[in-house]
Structures are given as structure tokens and as C-alpha cells.
Amino acid sequence: MSSYRLPKGGRVDRAKPLDFTFDGKPMQGFAGDTLASALLANGRQLVGRSFKYHRPRGILTAGAAEPNALVTIGEGGRTEANTRATLVELYRGLTAKSQNRWPSVDFDLGAVNSLLSPFLGAGFYYKTFMWPAAFWEKVYEPIIRKAAGLGRATYQPDPDSYEKCWAHCDLLVIGAGSAGLAAALTAGRAGTRVILADEGFEPGGSLLSETAPVGGKPTADLLANIVAELTDMPNVRIFSRTTAFGWYDGNVFGAVESVQKNTATVNPNQPVERIWRIAAKQAILASGAEERPLVFGGNDIPGVMMAGAMRSYLNRQAIAPGKSTVIFTNDASGYATAADLEAVGLNIAAIVDSRQDAARTWSGKARILAGAVVVDANGGKSLKGVTVLNSGRTETIEADALGMSGGWSPIIHLACHRGAKPVWSDDKAAFLAPEKQEGLTIAGAAAGIGSVEACLADGAGKAVAALQSLGFSNATTAFAAKADTATVSKPLWRIHGSKGKAFVDYQNDVHLKDLGLAVSEGYGHVELAKRYTTNGMATDQGKLSNINAIGILAEARKVSPADVGTTTFRPFYTPLSFGALTGASKGKHFQPVRKSPLHDWAKKNGAVFVETGLWYRSSWFPKSGETTWRESVDREVLNIRKNAGICDVSTLGKIEIFGKDAAEFLNRVYCNAFLKLPVGKARYGLMLREDGMIYDDGTTSRLGETHFFMTTTTAYAAGVMNHLEFCAQALWPDLDVQFSSSTDQWAQIAVAGPKSRLILQTLVDEDISDAAFPFLGAKEVSLCGGKLTGRLFRISFSGELAYELAVPAGYGEAIADAIMEAGKPHGICPYGVEALGVMRIEKGHVTHSEINGTVIPSDLGFAKMVSTTKPDFIGKAMLSREGMTADDRLSLVGVKPLDPSTTFKTGSHILADGATPSLDNDQGYVSSSCYSPNLGSTIGLALVKHGPKRHGEHVTVWNDLKNEYTKAVLCSPVFFDPENGKLHG
């Protein structure tokens, strides 16, 4: 026989039947069922195979600690493996599959592993690794990989969305059982902001399966009244289906809310799961207690269940565990289950109580075997009976269900997430966490309290204390103080004399003998035993098994559990889905996309974009008929040098700098002089790090006596801003200077080429002739007959006569269109960063390819820019260090192949002509290279020892990765127009 649904009773809604499937077989449950209870209602006790030995396994618990009933839920991209059936709220259309079995859960070939078990004991992996490696790789690993395992993840993308949010409250109550509800009610009545988080789909915790009256009233009524009152309070938020999984610094708790995991029809506008970060001024941990399994032979046979779980399924979902049940207990709670089973007319074959002085108060029908133990449960895929050892005699009792209770362990995980160590209490026969830590109080069963009434009183009292610490003196307890009437029994860590395997860690298949082996082989320390046996290392993190393992180790070592201690509790309390952890940060939301105000302009002109950091920059603008990027780039470069080109440079960092000390400030952050920069002028500036290396470069213009406009490189825009703020706020707060980043506020357009002035003059109202607006001019200008004001800079990266025009971002596209229109008769073309790169290499202008964190100004030929008269600037002191002045530093030089038909790549190294290729003979490297259509050859910039002194020297450019050698000559880094005639044209 097996489990079944009773014709009446329970909290399920029989008017709402829900169809679902298990391993393809249609089944039906009711609203109010979990998947586990629905399976039990359908007589399905065997739901999975164990990890290592593939033993048949059934549902053991009714909660988060479930080690056996791990199933795969959902189909396709919604497949979710290793889900605990005990926590899955049943819904219409749910599909569940068993795991770790082949071909089926009822007939599993992997069960042959049980026969191999002598070879699969504790430390097996460690020992096997010591065998010849080939033996491991070829024989054992493939077998183990195939045989062991959990559910399989899907390769399909998850179609659902997830989110993360913050919540704030005065009091967070974790757990909506008796203590938690009392705490929330107390705090709610005091008018404080309360969040009550509970993992269940219905608040109540163990009250939901409690039948004994509280204060003379039915528990169900009490629960309904509390929940109704809390629901009506606007200052109380009840987070159902929400598991608090971690306690973090600053009294912030992590919690995961299942929003749409209880439906097959997901609303795409809502997340399926939500991670909460709850910032709580105070918190009460009322997470309850976990019942301890008993360690006897065959304690994993389907039909064996925790007594408390049996009671929960009976009272919540009207599940009869079987026709004839044996209760094996060393604790009062076994009797509560027995009483409830008898109350609905079910047969209790026997109550086996390990205590000699058992149950003086039992008034039920069942016979009690005091001082007796179940040594073995018998059966295969389902329980057939138990073998009881009673006063030296063994007796076999037929039964199809066995409820076991080894006492209770407080659930203290969260209280130990920030370093507190659990302490063994002989009184409570359990590990307890410190009851009060800053910001967190433990209440109810989690604090070792047994009776319901005492838990209610404890929760209420601790809420008052927590609120008083926050200054709320008006709180009064919702329940009066009550002494705990529960008694605690001596723990029964293991049963002696079992024939079958007695499991300690069900999920990792660790049994009693494994722990014994660990102790006898010298791995008795709790942390060593854990790793040697893998006890507590499964996805349930030892919620059921750790305490028994500690007790068994203590017995074997003949010490107290206090001396064994616990392993460390770490977040998360229960497994989190990757979806929830990822939140909204996936797909296009994985990172922001930055688009220039001229992005659409570039797009309509046919730009090919390149990602540079978060930015999308136009790379080149192919014309029809062009088949390679080089064709387009060569054409763009030649056209700019002959006519004109227009380029989007809006991504450069732009910083407005104001203040009467702005000039002095710039003078300190740049290595060159800025104090006397005239209004209306731009200057190239080099910014150093404090260690003397170049940090960034760019032009800064003085737009007014106390107003500067700085540009930075695209990549370092944010870094430079942070740096300037640090200097102004932390180093020199006495300086009157303020900044504002305006990168996104301006569309900035470079117009370069001999015809650039001609073109721009048609838009700019002021005279921009060379006399009126010479090189390095910078000023505000009127555009298009006064329709718009912009900023015009006569600066050049290309070496051509060139300007940069900045207009408010929203006008960017219109102005770019106007420039294109005006430039049409002059042959203007749009160009991208590739052509920009070619032209700057032709001119020997550096970028971050050269400014790579290892170069100082003199390495790049900027020695004369470094001020010798300024008293101080960032980087000054360290520039004079030994090594910075060494004459064999890698320094900037041009390099080109001797034969223009040959080429080399950036990153290649420079060898003296004829030198053997080796790191010892390495002379430097090519930092930038390109094909120059103006020179008809590859050209490069290189950082080479004694570089500037070696112009004309023949070298070999060596690319060891491709085994390429190119004969080349070192030269001036300025390949094109060295007299700068075009620049000033």
C-alpha cells in the first residue's frame, strides 16, 4: 500500500482540482497542495534515485530541507532542475520529471552502484586519485560521471524576466510561524513599518499543521485572526513565497520572492522571481526548527518520513501516509503525529520510543515499545515493515509508513552568516546561535523554544525589545509571557546493530560507515569529515544531515558535540536560480549602450559601427562598390587630405571647469603650463599620474577668465573626471574650482581638410579666416544667422587644416546635415575612427596605444612640454626618479618596411638588424600601425630603446606568433607633412 488522500479534511480546496503530470503521467491535486503532497495523494512515494547508489527515494520532509524529492519542473527554456517538490506550489499544467534515473525511476540501471558500494565509500575520490592517472581518466571518471548526478540544465534561453529591488522597514520578521506572526502583530500594532517574509504560500508555518488548541481556542481560528489583522495594516507588508537567504553587513537581508513560479501561464510583464535587498533597522529571525532524522538501516526507503512532515501532510493536505504506520521517536513530537493519525482513524502499528521512560501521557490506541529502537526498515521501492530491537529481542512489524523524530534543531543559518559561531547547548540538545546580535534577535523555535504558546510569547516579547531599541516605546506584547512546556530528550545520534545502510546525508548518499571510516582514517575533524565524506556538501547543504554527522563524530571521538563544532553557515540558505541572481542584467540590459548624438546621422550615412567600451562609434562609411574596409578607409583618408571630411568626435570626454582658481587648478593637474593660457585659446595638455607616467591627454580651452573646457580621450572620460574631483576635493579643497561633465550635452564634429574653412564659413557667422581665427583658436560662435550658438575650436588630429564644432546635442544631426550639404560641392565625405587613426599615425600623434601606462612625457618626445618652473603638479616629484631619466628608455619612433610591398603588425617587436630573435635582443615594439594610402606603405609608431637617436637604422620587425620577419627602417614618427604646412594652411 502507499499514501493516499483522505476523503475529507485538510486545508486544500477540493473545489479547485489542478491537473499536472509526473514523468508524463497525468495526475490531479488540489489548490493548497505542494507538488510533494499531490504526489503523495496520488500514491507516488518513489520520486527519485539517490546520487551515488541510485537507491529508490521518497519524500522525506515537507519543507526546504528536502534532500530526496528533487525534480525537474517545466519544459524547454523554463526547465528548472533540482527543484524541491516540497516547496513547489501545485498549479494547473505543472510538468515534473524525476531525476538521476535511467530508463525510469521505477527501474534504474544505475542501482548496480549499490553493489559497488564497497568501492564507493568515503574518501573514494582521494584514494583513486593516487592510482595511476590513466586508470582514473579512462575507467573511473567516465563511469562516475555517467552514473552520478542531479537534474540537467537546459541549453535553451530562459524566456522569463527577473528583477531586483530594495525594501526598507523598521522591523523585518523572517518566518510567519507562531513567533514570527506574534512579532509582526506586536510591531504592526505599534504602527512601525514591518515586513513579514515567509517561504510558504500561506503564512502560518507550523501553525498550519497544529491541531492542539492554543489558549483554549482552535489554532486555525487564531491563525486566521492574526493574518486578517496583519493584512489590514497598511504599515505591514506580508511577503509570501519569499525566502530570506542571507544576512549581510549593514543589517541588509537578501530574500527571493517567487512571483510567478506557481503558474503555467506566465505574465510577461511581471518577473517570475524577484530578489529583495531588505534594509531593516531591526530584524527577528523566527525561522523555526528542523526535525532530526534517525540513523538506522534502510532509513531512506520510500515510506519513511519525518514525523513532523507526516503530520503536516495529514493536517494541511489530508494525506494518509499509508494503511499502517510505525512511529519511531525519542521525542514528544512523534506522539503528536501518532495522535493526529489516530484521530482520523488511521492505524498506528506501534510507537517505538528509544526512551525507557516514554510517554506517560499517551492515551491513544497504539502500543508503545519503550526503550526500543528500529534497527532496520525493510523493503525496496516501498516500505514493507520494520525490525525493532526491544530489550535484546528483535521483532518485525509490518508497516507501509514510518514516521521518525529525533528531536529538533533550531534553524539558525541566517544568524550565523556574519561570523557568529553556533554554540552547543546541553539543555536544548542542539546548537544555538547568539540570541541577540546587533540588529538581529532570534525568536521562537529558532531560539530553541518548543511549545506554541511560548513561541507566541517569545516573538511578541522580542519584538517589543527590538522596537524599544529603535525608540518606539509604545509597543506592547500581543501575547503574554508563557513558560515553555516542551521537554528535551537526550539525542539519539545513531542506532546500533543495523544491517542495512543507515543514511546520514541522504542527498550525497553518505551513510554511517562513511563517517566511521573518516574518523578511523584520521579525518574526524568536522571540516575534514565533511570533505572526506561529502556530508553536508549537497544542494541542501546538510540541513538535515549536519547535526547527526556531528553527533556521530562526537560519539566516535568520545567527546561532546560542543567539541566537534559545526561547519560554517554561508549564504544562501536555499539555492537561488541564476535568473534571480542575474535580475534584469541580461540581453540588451546586460550593459548600457552609449550612442553619440550623431549616431543616427552616422547611420543614415551608412556608417559601420565599432564598440569602444559602451560607445558605438562610426568606424568607416563604405560606398557602394567597396568590398573591403581598407578600400573605404583609403578613400576617406585621401579625400580628407585633398578636400575635406567630417567626423563625429562627440564621444571625447568633455568637462566644464569653473572657478576663480580654475587656471591654477589646471596648472597643477597638467604637467605643462596653463596659468597664462589666454581666453579664446586651446592648448594640448598632458596629464600625469602621481608616479610620473602619462595618464591622459586632450585639449583644454579657455572660454572665459574663470571658465575652461577640457576634453579627454573617450576611454578615460570618467576616470579623468574622478581624478579631477579627487584633486579638487581631497588634495586642494582650498582652491575655488567646480566641474561638470558635459560629454553627453555636446555633439562635437571634426571638419578636416584643406576645404574645411570654406565649408564651415558658410555656417559660422563670424569670420574664421586664419587671421581672425588662427590655429588653436577657441571661441563661442554664432551659427546659421544667429539661429544657434556653438563652440568652435581650431585644433587638428589629422594634421590638416581642421576645426571641431560643438553644438548642443539635440542640434547635432541638423548641423552635421548642414555641413554635409555645404561641403557637397567641395567633395566632403564622412569618415570614421579608422581614417582618423590612419591620419594620426601619419602625423605621429599618440593615443592610448602609446600612452599605455609605461610612458613618461619624454618617451613620446614631449620633454619640452613638462614645466620646469611650476612649483608643483601631479607627477612632478616622481619624474626625476632614477630610471625615468635613463637614456635607454623605450621612446617614440616611426617605423616602415624597407620594401613597401611587405608589412608588419601592431605588437611586433623590434630587433637590431641581424640580431637573433630573443627576448634578450628585444629592442621595443610597434605600438600602432596602419596602411598609409599617402605613402603607399605600411607605417608604424614604435617604442624603441634610444628610438629618437636611431632614425635611419635598419631593423627587423619580429612577430613571433606568426613567425614573421620584416626588414624595416626606423624614422621620424611624423611621416606626413613634417613642416605642418597643411595644418596652418
Place this chain on the structure above:
Amino acid sequence: MASLIACPHCGPRPKEEFTVRGDAGITRPAPDAGEDAWHAYVYLRDNPRGRHKEHWHHTSGCRRWLVVERDTMTHAVYTVTDASAPGETA
């Protein structure tokens, strides 16, 4: 790491809004302070167990540089002050 930093300008804010620079216990030497002083300022950092003052930037907030005194072991935050406050300048 603390979950929340109490910015003196913005109130308690999540740590993700901030960036840490490091030791705030060092002071930028005078330009002529000599090689040893500059070497110490640029390269040498204490890594204490316990109380430690650090520069934190409220990058995604008010953009002020702050001095956060925290415990490197317990992660408790003791004080948060503006880096320009008297006695805090680097």
C-alpha cells in the same frame, strides 16, 4: 563590505553607488619632500586589520570624495565625512 554607506550629503546609499580608492591615511608630500616621502606616498599602503580610513567616491551620487572609517574585519562603518573637511585632506 558594508551594504550601505551613510553619505554625509545623500544619506544611507547602497555600496554599488561608490568606488573605493584606498588608504586615506596618507598625505601628499610637498614637492621637495624627497624620494623616500614620495615613494611612501605613491607605493606604500597599510593593510590593517580593524579600523581603517579610506577614500570612497560617491560616483553614482553626489560625486563627492568621502573618508570612510570602517573595520576591515567586521565591516562596521564608524564614520563617513567629506574628504574636504578640515583634518581629512589628503
